[in-house]
Amino acid sequence: DQQVKQNSPSLSVQEGRISILNCDYTNSMFDYFLWYKKYPAEGPTFLISISSIKDKNEDGRFTVFLNKSAKHLSLHIVPSQPGDSAVYFCAASATGANSKLTFGKGITLSVRP
Amino acid sequence: DTAVSQTPKYLVTQMGNDKSIKCEQNLGHDTMYWYKQDSKKFLKIMFSYNNKELIINETVPNRFSPKSPDKAHLNLHINSLELGDSAVYFCASSRWTQGEQFFGPGTRLTVL
Numbered sequence: 437d438q439q440v441k442q443n444s445p446s447l448s449v450q451e452g453r454i455s456i457l458n459c460d461y462t463n464s465m466f467d468y469f470l471w472y473k474k475y476p477a478e479g480p481t482f483l484i485s486i487s488s489i490k491d492k493n494e495d496g497r498f499t500v501f502l503n504k505s506a507k508h509l510s511l512h513i514v515p516s517q518p519g520d521s522a523v524y525f526c527a528a529s530a531t532g533a534n535s536k537l538t539f540g541k542g543i544t545l546s547v548r549p
Numbered sequence: 550d551t552a553v554s555q556t557p558k559y560l561v562t563q564m565g566n567d568k569s570i571k572c573e574q575n576l577g578h579d580t581m582y583w584y585k586q587d588s589k590k591f592l593k594i595m596f597s598y599n600n601k602e603l604i605i606n607e608t609v610p611n612r613f614s615p616k617s618p619d620k621a622h623l624n625l626h627i628n629s630l631e632l633g634d635s636a637v638y639f640c641a642s643s644r645w646t647q648g649e650q651f652f653g654p655g656t657r658l659t660v661l
Contacts, residue, residue, distance in 0.1 A: 479639050479652030536605050537650060539592040
């Protein structure tokens with residue numbers, strides 16, 4: 437049972453344009469969401485997060501939007517750069533003493549020069 | 550300076566063998582984790598330790614036994630390896646049980 441879904445396996449974008457990566461979740465108890473970036477043969481690297489009390493969080497070229505009613509979040513990268521080419525994982529957790537991260541399957545982003 | 554390190558990076562072994570993967574973090578974090586990324590690319594939590602105490606134990610076979618000698622180390626020992634154990638195993642750490650997790654580079658385990 438996938439509680440975090442990244443339905444598009446891949447996305448290709450031209451350099452300088454906007455990349456929009458989508459993520460859906462089913463567990464209404466999730467209240468903290470994170471995006472991780474992963475290069476081949478490396479571990480995931482934290483990118484940006486958002487708490488359920490917010491609907492937007494911005495950090496430089498990266499912005500995460502949260503739509504709680506739709507149980508949907510998205511990561512916007514603008515402008516996209518070739519170095520952004522990687523696998524992006526969406527993750528979610530619920531507040532609790534033993535909170536754990538539940539990951540989506542990942543989206544492979546390719547930014548064409 | 551490496552924040553979360555794992556050894557070995559690659560591990561190829563025969564079915565039935567016992568092997569260990571080591572993990573160390575120098576971030577001063579209290580919580581450490583083991584994840585498994587299988588062939589379908591899902592990253593799934595296996596174990597979590599907070600201050601050397603086990604706090605998460607997902608439905609992992611008893612052949613997998615984590616050991617935390619101190620807060621900076623969380624090793625994974627696997628007995629009687631099976632073909633289905635082939636995967637990439639990631640260690641991670643965080644300051645608290647909910648929050649940003651820092652991942653190691655992964656250990657690719659291949660069971661023949």
